[in-house]
Amino acid sequence: MHLLVCGGTGCRASESSAILDNLKSVLEENNLENEVQVVKTGCFGFCEKGPIVKVLPDNTFYTQVKPEDAKEIVNEHIIKGRKVNRLLYLNPESKEHVSDSKHMGFYKKQIRIALRNCGFINPENIDEYISRDGYEALAKCITEMTPAQVIDVIKRSGLRGRGGAGFPTGLKWEIASKSVADQKYVVCNADEGDPGAFMDRSVLEGDPHSVIEAMAICGYSIGASKGLVYIRAEYPLAIERLKIAIGQAREYGLLGEKILGTDFAFDLELRYGAGAFVCGEETALIHSMEGLRGEPTVKPPFPAERGYLGKPSNVNNVETFANIPVIINKGPEWFSSIGTEKSKGTKVFALAGKINNVGLIEVPMGTTLREIIFEIGGGIKDGKKFKAVQTGGPSGGCLTEKHLDTPIDYDNLIASGSMMGSGGMIVMDEDDCMVSIAKYYLDFTVEESCGKCTPCRVGNKRLYETLDKICHGNGTMEDLDKLRNLSNVIRDTSLCGLGQTSPNPVLSTLDNFYHEYLAHVKDHKCPAGQCKALMQYTINPEACVGCTACARVCPVNAISGERKKPHFIDTTVCIKCGACFEKCKFDAIYIN
Amino acid sequence: MRNQIMELVKITIDGKTVEVEKGATIYDAAKLIGIDIPTLCYMNMGDMNIKHNPGGCRICVVEVEGRRNLAPSCVTPVMNGMVVNTHSVRVLNARRTVLELMLSDHPFDCLVCAKSGNCDLQSLAQRLGIREIPFQGEQSTYRKDTSPSIIRDMDKCIMCRRCETMCNQVQTVGALSAVNRGFQAVVAPAFEMNLDHSPCTYCGQCISVCPTGALTEVDHTRQVINALADPKKTVIVQTAPAVRVALGEEFGMEPGTIVTGKMAAALRKLGFNYVFDTDFAADLTIMEEGTELLGRLNKFLAGDKKVKLPILTSCCPAWVKFFEHNFPDMLDIPSTARSPQQMFGAIAKNYFAEKINVKREDLVVVSIMPCVAKKYECSREEFSTNGNPDVDYSLSTRELAQFIKQANIDFNSLDDEDFDRPLGESTGAAVIFGTTGGVIEAAVRTAYEIHTGKKLDKVDFQQIRGLENVRSASVDVDGFELKIGIAHGLGNARKLLEDIRDGKSEFHAIEIMACPGGCIGGGGQPYHHGDTSILKARFKAIYREDAGKTIRKSHENPYIIQLYKEFLGKPCSELSHHLLHTKYFDRQDDVFVD
Numbered sequence A: 001m002h003l004l005v006c007g008g009t010g011c012r013a014s015e016s017s018a019i020l021d022n023l024k025s026v027l028e029e030n031n032l033e034n035e036v037q038v039v040k041t042g043c044f045g046f047c048e049k050g051p052i053v054k055v056l057p058d059n060t061f062y063t064q065v066k067p068e069d070a071k072e073i074v075n076e077h078i079i080k081g082r083k084v085n086r087l088l089y090l091n092p093e094s095k096e097h098v099s100d101s102k103h104m105g106f107y108k109k110q111i112r113i114a115l116r117n118c119g120f121i122n123p124e125n126i127d128e129y130i131s132r133d134g135y136e137a138l139a140k141c142i143t144e145m146t147p148a149q150v151i152d153v154i155k156r157s158g159l160r161g162r163g164g165a166g167f168p169t170g171l172k173w174e175i176a177s178k179s180v181a182d183q184k185y186v187v188c189n190a191d192e193g194d195p196g197a198f199m200d201r202s203v204l205e206g207d208p209h210s211v212i213e214a215m216a217i218c219g220y221s222i223g224a225s226k227g228l229v230y231i232r233a234e235y236p237l238a239i240e241r242l243k244i245a246i247g248q249a250r251e252y253g254l255l256g257e258k259i260l261g262t263d264f265a266f267d268l269e270l271r272y273g274a275g276a277f278v279c280g281e282e283t284a285l286i287h288s289m290e291g292l293r294g295e296p297t298v299k300p301p302f303p304a305e306r307g308y309l310g311k312p313s314n315v316n317n318v319e320t321f322a323n324i325p326v327i328i329n330k331g332p333e334w335f336s337s338i339g340t341e342k343s344k345g346t347k348v349f350a351l352a353g354k355i356n357n358v359g360l361i362e363v364p365m366g367t368t369l370r371e372i373i374f375e376i377g378g379g380i381k382d383g384k385k386f387k388a389v390q391t392g393g394p395s396g397g398c399l400t401e402k403h404l405d406t407p408i409d410y411d412n413l414i415a416s417g418s419m420m421g422s423g424g425m426i427v428m429d430e431d432d433c434m435v436s437i438a439k440y441y442l443d444f445t446v447e448e449s450c451g452k453c454t455p456c457r458v459g460n461k462r463l464y465e466t467l468d469k470i471c472h473g474n475g476t477m478e479d480l481d482k483l484r485n486l487s488n489v490i491r492d493t494s495l496c497g498l499g500q501t502s503p504n505p506v507l508s509t510l511d512n513f514y515h516e517y518l519a520h521v522k523d524h525k526c527p528a529g530q531c532k533a534l535m536q537y538t539i540n541p542e543a544c545v546g547c548t549a550c551a552r553v554c555p556v557n558a559i560s561g562e563r564k565k566p567h568f569i570d571t572t573v574c575i576k577c578g579a580c581f582e583k584c585k586f587d588a589i590y591i592n
Numbered sequence B: 001m002r003n004q005i006m007e008l009v010k011i012t013i014d015g016k017t018v019e020v021e022k023g024a025t026i027y028d029a030a031k032l033i034g035i036d037i038p039t040l041c042y043m044n045m046g047d048m049n050i051k052h053n054p055g056g057c058r059i060c061v062v063e064v065e066g067r068r069n070l071a072p073s074c075v076t077p078v079m080n081g082m083v084v085n086t087h088s089v090r091v092l093n094a095r096r097t098v099l100e101l102m103l104s105d106h107p108f109d110c111l112v113c114a115k116s117g118n119c120d121l122q123s124l125a126q127r128l129g130i131r132e133i134p135f136q137g138e139q140s141t142y143r144k145d146t147s148p149s150i151i152r153d154m155d156k157c158i159m160c161r162r163c164e165t166m167c168n169q170v171q172t173v174g175a176l177s178a179v180n181r182g183f184q185a186v187v188a189p190a191f192e193m194n195l196d197h198s199p200c201t202y203c204g205q206c207i208s209v210c211p212t213g214a215l216t217e218v219d220h221t222r223q224v225i226n227a228l229a230d231p232k233k234t235v236i237v238q239t240a241p242a243v244r245v246a247l248g249e250e251f252g253m254e255p256g257t258i259v260t261g262k263m264a265a266a267l268r269k270l271g272f273n274y275v276f277d278t279d280f281a282a283d284l285t286i287m288e289e290g291t292e293l294l295g296r297l298n299k300f301l302a303g304d305k306k307v308k309l310p311i312l313t314s315c316c317p318a319w320v321k322f323f324e325h326n327f328p329d330m331l332d333i334p335s336t337a338r339s340p341q342q343m344f345g346a347i348a349k350n351y352f353a354e355k356i357n358v359k360r361e362d363l364v365v366v367s368i369m370p371c372v373a374k375k376y377e378c379s380r381e382e383f384s385t386n387g388n389p390d391v392d393y394s395l396s397t398r399e400l401a402q403f404i405k406q407a408n409i410d411f412n413s414l415d416d417e418d419f420d421r422p423l424g425e426s427t428g429a430a431v432i433f434g435t436t437g438g439v440i441e442a443a444v445r446t447a448y449e450i451h452t453g454k455k456l457d458k459v460d461f462q463q464i465r466g467l468e469n470v471r472s473a474s475v476d477v478d479g480f481e482l483k484i485g486i487a488h489g490l491g492n493a494r495k496l497l498e499d500i501r502d503g504k505s506e507f508h509a510i511e512i513m514a515c516p517g518g519c520i521g522g523g524g525q526p527y528h529h530g531d532t533s534i535l536k537a538r539f540k541a542i543y544r545e546d547a548g549k550t551i552r553k554s555h556e557n558p559y560i561i562q563l564y565k566e567f568l569g570k571p572c573s574e575l576s577h578h579l580l581h582t583k584y585f586d587r588q589d590d591v592f593v594d
Helices: A009-013 A016-029 A067-079 A126-131 A136-144 A147-157 A169-178 A199-206 A208-222 A236-251 A282-289 A318-330 A332-336 A369-376 A410-415 A434-448 A454-471 A477-493 A497-501 A504-512 A514-522 A549-553 A579-583 B026-032 B089-104 B120-127 B162-170 B205-209 B221-229 B241-245 B247-251 B260-270 B278-301 B317-326 B340-355 B373-379 B397-406 B428-434 B438-452 B490-501 B532-547 B558-568 B574-580
Strands: A002-006 A037-041 A053-056 A060-062 A185-190 A226-232 A267-273 A313-317 A346-353 A359-364 A386-391 A398-400 A424-429 A537-539 A589-591 B008-013 B016-021 B043-045 B050-052 B061-064 B083-085 B150-152 B177-179 B186-188 B215-217 B234-239 B274-277 B363-369 B393-396 B470-477 B480-488 B509-513
Touching: A002 A009, A002 A016, A009 A016, A016 A037, A016 A067, A053 A067, A060 A067, A126 A208, A126 A236, A136 A208, A136 A318, A147 A169, A147 A208, A147 A318, A147 A332, A169 A208, A169 A313, A185 A208, A185 A282, A185 A318, A199 A208, A199 A236, A199 A318, A199 A346, A208 A226, A208 A236, A208 A313, A208 A318, A226 A236, A226 A282, A236 A267, A267 A282, A282 A313, A313 A318, A318 A332, A346 A369, A346 A386, A359 A369, A369 A386, A386 A434, A398 A434, A398 A504, A434 A454, A434 A497, A434 A504, A434 A514, A454 A477, A454 A497, A454 A514, A454 B089, A477 A497, A477 A504, A477 A514, A477 B089, A504 A514, A549 A579, A579 A589, B008 B026, B016 B026, B026 B061, B050 B162, B061 B089, B089 B120, B162 B177, B162 B205, B162 B490, B205 B215, B221 B234, B221 B363, B221 B393, B221 B397, B234 B260, B234 B278, B234 B340, B241 B247, B241 B260, B241 B278, B241 B397, B241 B428, B241 B532, B247 B397, B260 B274, B260 B397, B274 B278, B278 B340, B278 B428, B278 B438, B278 B558, B278 B574, B317 B373, B317 B490, B340 B363, B340 B373, B340 B558, B340 B574, B363 B373, B363 B397, B373 B393, B393 B397, B428 B438, B428 B532, B438 B470, B438 B480, B438 B509, B470 B490, B480 B490, B490 B509, B558 B574
Parallel strands: A002 A037, A185 A226, A185 A313, A226 A267, A346 A424, B008 B083, B234 B274, B234 B363, B363 B393, B480 B509
Antiparallel strands: A002 A053, A053 A060, A346 A359, A386 A398, A386 A424, A537 A589, B008 B016, B043 B050, B061 B083, B150 B215, B177 B186, B470 B480
């Protein structure tokens, strides 16, 4: 029997390490430590219901487990064979307990390729990876295939870069393989920086060997003997597990000289990023690794021709690499049978925002937003109305109701005014103000611009300032035109992907929620009630009983009135803190 | 390579078809057919091996058929069959918007900006017909940084980063680089410390290439006007060799016009009591430095293993500060001779003052220099006596031009006048100090004759001349092969210095000038806006001036002979060591964060 305990960052933050320790000691108390193995795994994905403990072989999936539940799980489930019902997932519709994750809405539509081992194996144990076909693909490549054959397989699989732009991976490898140089590099881009996204982190925390194996395969294909993983220093757990995995792979002769007895040599080094979003752009990433300022340079030359230290370098994202071993093992036909015509395989998304099932999911390309949000995601929180979903990270676009049935792939998302990005997906409900949302994302890009090119450095700042002006009710119709023109110019003239996509939130909200902009500009109202400057707290004299609670809690003495008589808010003094609104027991205070 | 047939590609720009070499950019191709695409960050001084094309300003964007976004023409290579439009509505709108963005983060103080009239940003705004800025918002503000030579007013920085290329790639000084991110990004010394706490050498190459008023020299014109107005003061002026071949540009003359006579006339009109020439001190430098070179050579030939060779020239203050920062272990290699500016100051205040019976404190020495580092040099403590500097104020060529205009002097119509005596007489050897290779050629002319006792048949050493970054030459000195190295630009100097440190240098003497081209390309010269033909014209003018001189060897300058007879005794005498030589300091600890 196995007890799998999630050791991902999210569950660890909810004391999953203590759960693990408690399970072990309770098992020891009952002399069961040899019969039942407790395994710390990577992320299960269903973070909303974490920490997760899974019991094998019966696949019982316990949710929101606390350290003190360890005793009950062992005593009831392990010893007496009775499932602990209160820890099982409750189907929100049927109100029934679901024991096996296969039957949960969250997992039903998922196909896990990149995340195949996350939540199944102990990422700190190479044997567990090997037992699930690990390093078989590498062995096959370097003993049975030529580099050209490997590249051909990747090309035929139709795999495209998962970092955002969707460049065909096989083609990228082919270009790098054709560059002639005494030294080439394989670079793994693990500089995940989108707010709320943790796809790459989960892969590295849950299945680091899949990335190592893929990088070695890539090295063999393009003729590189060195690999570098550029990982942000804010991912200490991923770094630790990657280090352990690299050490084990070296010990097993899967990295280093003469890998598996062949002449192929390959080894890995880690490089730490300081957390600049722009360093996810491949040229900026390379400069950062070189010890230079992390800012992009114009392409061409592409890294495949002139990359790290001027040598040909192939840069792929973590999730892209995680797909490679499976493609080699199961064949390109199998992989390309999944997905849409131009986007093959699956995509991992970090589902966040106003959604019931926050977490990490992997679905076939072509799944619709509706399936993701309402079936996997379990719909909108608190029964509210869906308003928009933002895909593609901070520089993606906001899609609406009308896009819900579009099958998601690289091309459809771009056609809809958004993009795949690295896989962030943030759901918004009726309470979200779309002008504020656009402003929020611009705030991020203003902060993260490297400042090298004018449109991104100054243009995004001006976009932000104009949005801020609108949120304060000071916008004009001319500002709306300016927003659009400026957005188009920034997109058209910026140096790198960051600037070229940063206006997407503005353009997509202008396209899909123009009425909200108009409400702010013409009526000086925020329909969602989010823009503080446009809010007005008013007391309904018919409902007010004159209890004075509001006047007492007001920090700026904006409320006046006699006891037992209706009170009044002086809006010129009111700072819109909302304290009176919270305090009023009679629902007499409302927001305009 | 030259024999290989270059692969040509055909592209169409604004309806015109042009064939260009593969690898050329759209910008280059457009230029060939007379289309001048505007740029701000781009800089290409191919002849001097200086290129800067970060593709950052985005002013030069053009529309390429079939391409999703606009292409920066300065970095986009041409491809066969490419169809380019440099002035479609899309391009014009984008270019204008980008410029408006830049201007929305730029102070509107053109009226009082040192760069007004010479500002690339200003001319572009004019060219694009900008009348109002549609974007209002926060402007980035930075602390103004004043050093002895350079003022940094980064509110005016447009992040073209040309200065960064000059400071890092060309000069390898490493004082300036981009700091901060996004809207706050700016070029600054590390940790945004002051320039005078950085390894800056004050070469001023950053000023030379700055398209706006973000980097300018410290202006000392007001102090000079005040001194001239003070009846108690006797104010004398010295002018460096490279000034006379560049000053005319400020008055609309062709580059390379020699204006020595007009300059002397203008200075006299401005009220200087004596108009002297730094060239006189250049001749004196040759006497001292040449003697030092011969001394070291003779010891070397006599088998002295400890003698320091090669000897390095020391007339360039930026170069001196550079080796003090970067090669403090080699401070005994350069010549100890002071620069001509400082030799002039020392002679003026210790010899000439007495001659005209003026107290040191009442004699004000002003220098006109192609340089901004000279401002720093005259402020160095070792060049003053009891707080009174040997050279009181140093003005750049640009400041002098501005001063002349301010004083309503019609420069172009001035009749030529001569310098005053005794400190105004000079030889052709002194004039060539103004360009790379000149100092060493002048030294060779004198050293040869003194060492061999023979007359030179030909004073022109063509093998030493040129504008290649690093040059070497050998001169037959009566059977001894004198090996000479020449570098201009501090990055090139660094290479020669590293060779010496590694024991790989074969040279006996090396001339180093901090600025590309030598003083003709100095940081205080009229702005060349990246046009290297201007530098070449100045270069040729220097040698024309030399050829036109009756005396062309420093040791034949009669007033130099007189100076030694009356005052100094002989070259490298005790008095000349006291007045004309100096020592160097380890400046590693001068770099610190406040």
